[in-house]
Amino acid sequence: MIEILEPLAQLAGVRVVALVTHDGVPVAIPGKAADVDNDTMDDEVPFTDGEALSALSIGLLDELSRGMGLLSGGAPNRVILKAARGTLVMMPAAGAVLVAVLRGGMNPEELRLPMDGAAARIQRILRGMGGSRSAPTPLPTDNPSVVDPPGLFPNSVQPMPEEQAN
Amino acid sequence: MTLLGKWLGRSRVRRARQELANQASPMNYSQLAYEYACQGNTREALRVCEEGLNVFPGSSELARMKERVRRLDRESRLRELKRELQEAPRPALWSEMCEILLEGGQISRAEDCAREWHDKTQDPEAVLMRGRTRVERFLADRGREAGKSAFSALDEIQSLMARDPRPWHLRLQLAWRIGAWKEARRAAAKLLELQPGDPVLEARFRTLDAFSDSSPSIEQALINVEKTGRLVDDKSPRETGGVGGTNVRNVLRDLAAQADIHAAMYVRGGTALVQGVKGATAERAARSVRKVLQSGRGAARRLGLGQLSEFILEGDFGALTIAPGELDAGALWSTGPISRSNLETIMNLAGVDAATGEVVA
Numbered sequence: 001m002i003e004i005l006e007p008l009a010q011l012a013g014v015r016v017v018a019l020v021t022h023d024g025v026p027v028a029i030p031g032k033a034a035d036v037d038n039d040t041m042d043d044e045v046p047f048t049d050g051e052a053l054s055a056l057s058i059g060l061l062d063e064l065s066r067g068m069g070l071l072s073g074g075a076p077n078r079v080i081l082k083a084a085r086g087t088l089v090m091m092p093a094a095g096a097v098l099v100a101v102l103r104g105g106m107n108p109e110e111l112r113l114p115m116d117g118a119a120a121r122i123q124r125i126l127r128g129m130g131g132s133r134s135a136p137t138p139l140p141t142d143n144p145s146v147v148d149p150p151g152l153f154p155n156s157v158q159p160m161p162e163e164q165a166n
Numbered sequence: 167m168t169l170l171g172k173w174l175g176r177s178r179v180r181r182a183r184q185e186l187a188n189q190a191s192p193m194n195y196s197q198l199a200y201e202y203a204c205q206g207n208t209r210e211a212l213r214v215c216e217e218g219l220n221v222f223p224g225s226s227e228l229a230r231m232k233e234r235v236r237r238l239d240r241e242s243r244l245r246e247l248k249r250e251l252q253e254a255p256r257p258a259l260w261s262e263m264c265e266i267l268l269e270g271g272q273i274s275r276a277e278d279c280a281r282e283w284h285d286k287t288q289d290p291e292a293v294l295m296r297g298r299t300r301v302e303r304f305l306a307d308r309g310r311e312a313g314k315s316a317f318s319a320l321d322e323i324q325s326l327m328a329r330d331p332r333p334w335h336l337r338l339q340l341a342w343r344i345g346a347w348k349e350a351r352r353a354a355a356k357l358l359e360l361q362p363g364d365p366v367l368e369a370r371f372r373t374l375d376a377f378s379d380s381s382p383s384i385e386q387a388l389i390n391v392e393k394t395g396r397l398v399d400d401k402s403p404r405e406t407g408g409v410g411g412t413n414v415r416n417v418l419r420d421l422a423a424q425a426d427i428h429a430a431m432y433v434r435g436g437t438a439l440v441q442g443v444k445g446a447t448a449e450r451a452a453r454s455v456r457k458v459l460q461s462g463r464g465a466a467r468r469l470g471l472g473q474l475s476e477f478i479l480e481g482d483f484g485a486l487t488i489a490p491g492e493l494d495a496g497a498l499w500s501t502g503p504i505s506r507s508n509l510e511t512i513m514n515l516a517g518v519d520a521a522t523g524e525v526v527a
Contacts, residue, residue, distance in 0.1 A: 053469070060465040064479060067457035070450045071499070073483025080479075081462055084306065084472030085274070088465070101469075 001028035004121050005098075008114050013106030015086065018050055018099045019122065024058040026050045027096055057090055057099045080108045093119035094126045175205045192218060192225035199231050208239040226514045240270050257289055264295045273303045290326050297323045297333060301340050308395050309467045313388040316340060331360045338370075344391050345398040347381035350374050395463050400492075414439055417515060421508060426501045428484060431455055432515055434494035442499075455497045459488055476513075478503075491516035 001019055009017040009030045018029040029050040065075040079090040087102040089111055098119050100111060182198040195218030202211035215232035222228060247263045260283040267276035277299040284292035297319040304312040317340070323333040334357045341350035351374040357367050382390065391397060414432050421430035422442030429442035429451050438452035458479065466474040477488040480503070487504050488497040489512040496512030498504050 056465060056468055060461055063461035063465075064458055067454050067461060068479065068481065068483060068486070070454040070457070071483050071486075072450075073481055076479040076481040076486075078478075078480040080477070081466060081471070081474065082476035082478075083466040083469075083474050084271075086471045088469060088471065101471075 001122065001125070002030050004118050004125075005030045008100065008111070008118055011111065011114060013103045014100055014111070015103055016050075016053060016099075016101045018054055018057075019093075020054040020058055020097045020099055022058065022092075022095065022097065024055040026054040053099065053101070057088065058097060060088075061090055061092070061097060082108065089115065091115050091119050094123040096122065096126070098122065172205075175201070179205060190221060192222045192227050195222070195225075196227050196231045199228075199235060203235050203238055206242075208235055208242065211235045212239065237270060240266050255286065257283075257287065257291060260287075260289075261291065261295065264299070268299065268302055271306070273299055273306060277303070290323075293323050293326055294330075294332060297336060301336055304340070305343070305397070307467055307470070307472050308391050308397070309470060310388045310392045311470070313340075313344065313384075313391065317384060329360065331357055334360065341384070341387075342374075343397045343399055344384070344387040345382065346384045346387040347374055347377035349381075349384050351378045351381075392467055393464070395467065414515060415441070417511060418442075421498060421511060424508075427498055427504075427508075428501070429499040430512075431497040431499070432494065433459070433497065451499060455486070455488060455495070458486065459490060459495055459497075462488070463490065476509075487512065489513040489516040 005017050005019060005028055008014060016029065019027040021027055060081075061075070061079065064079060068074065068076055075092065077092055079088070081088040081090075083104075085104045087104070087106065087108050089100045089102065089108050091098045098115060100115065102108060102111065179198070179201045182194070182201045186194040186198050195214060199211040199214040199218070202208075202214060212232065212235050215228055215235055218228045219225065219232065244263065244266055247259055247266070251259050251263070260279065264276045264279050264283070267273075267279060277296060280292050280295040280299055283289065284296065297316070300312070300316040300319040304316040317337075320333055320337050320340070324337075327333060334353050338350055338353035338357060341347075341353055351371065354367060354371040354374055358364065358371060361367065418430040418432060418439055418441040421427055427442060429440055429448070431441075431452060432439045433452060433456055438456070440448040440452055443451055459474075459477065462477045463474050466472065474490050477490065479486045484499060484501045485503055486497065486499050487509065488495050489509065494516055496515030498508060498512055500508075
């Protein structure tokens with residue numbers, strides 16, 4: 001995950017990027033070379049603490065989802081919160097939320113494409129992980145043309161090889 | 167600026183003045199101010215903006231131009247001060263620099279400047295200035311951590327400048343504004359010790375004495391401010407009357423008439439004006455905007471990002487764009503991202519504190 005988030009974190013004007021689960025647990029927060037600008041002071045901002053940033057962001061996303069429920073709209077798929085000293089951008093991505101904090105003055109639209117790309121990559125990875133875990137085992141068939149490679153371990157569905165059974 | 171540039175600039179100024187003489191409009195005033203500012207004549211640019219605002223008091227274009235010119239003016243003075251500080255640093259220059267930065271809302275830079283001043287001179291005035299920046303930071307952000315940091319900075323100053331009333335004045339102001347009456351009373355009592363017989367302080371002390379029985383602690387008062395985003399002396403939506411001349415409903419109607427806009431809304435306190443949708447949907451839309459706005463304001467403060475200035479949500483419902491003011495907000499519910507001009511329109515709505523005669527939700 002870090003290698004997906006690192007290019008985002010390296011973009012000019014990006015202060016923090018994090019991938020957070022829907023219950024507020026930070027999955028990955030890439031480190032970044034400090035390039036403190038004159039208008040902001042990182043030491044004053046609580047989101048240097050990744051856990052606090054994650055918890056606050058997910059809390060906000062939950063509240064927004066409830067708020068948008070009144071419009072029968074469901075959860076937002078992109079949130080941009082622009083404030084005096086920075087901008088928070090959130091984007092749900094397959095079981096997790098991509099969170100970025102930008103410096104004041106940076107246009108969040110500049111991050112749209114890179115964040116979309118990162119979210120798609122995260123989605124692919126998570127789908128791949130889920131797929132390998134939950135893929136159903138194919139049932140044995142009498143058709144000799146369909147030959148499935150045997151699994152690593154014997155199981156109740158796959159018949160044991162003859163030499164092992166004997 | 168080159169000679170040719172100056173000559174061209176002067177001719178542009180002449181042309182802008184002529185156009186203004188032919189037709190006095192906010193745009194022509196703004197154009198003339200812009201030309202003066204390009205020439206580096208910020209004083210004249212400011213004068214033109216003020217003249218224009220006297221003629222067209224509600225012009226947001228001129229108000230924005232005036233603010234930009236003032237910013238330019240501050241920046242040019244800051245450049246001069248930086249140069250002077252390198253050549254011949256003295257406390258008055260450091261102090262002026264911090265004041266200008268605070269005036270421009272650059273609180274972090276002001277604090278940096280005060281820190282640098284202290285590191286170089288060990289002047290207690292620099293510590294006082296740093297305390298002031300922390301207080302200003304809290305008043306801008308209204309977050310609990312910023313408040314605690316302001317109070318701890320004031321403690322530090324008071325240990326350094328025990329007989330100086332200024333840190334106590336700051337403490338009194340801060341405690342008063344968050345509603346920590348007991349703490350404010352303590353500060354007023356100390357100030358009366360330092361400045362006995364001051365009738366204003368005596369009156370304030372008597373008021374605080376009456377309040378202090380039901381006073382929350384500093385911590386509790388800071389939590390209340392963070393939760394509500396309001397200081398004690400902020401005007402409530404009920405107290406602020408409607409502003410004449412701003413026909414919010416017409417603006418909302420024009421916005422809602424556009425093809426890609428579902429609804430245009432203006433919310434202030436418990437009331438809302440909604441155009442574009444009707445009945446229960448309008449009520450739900452207004453409640454949704456209010457809830458989302460409240461969450462966004464709180465989150466921005468808790469994240470240390472300061473006051474919320476723009477809030478955009480995109481999803482299956484389309485896009486909801488909110489431009490919050492101090493007490494009110496303009497919002498657009500659209501099929502997709504809104505245009506720059508629509509964003510500016512709702513930004514101009516936010517902050518007008520217009521009278522919402524029609525209660526929708």
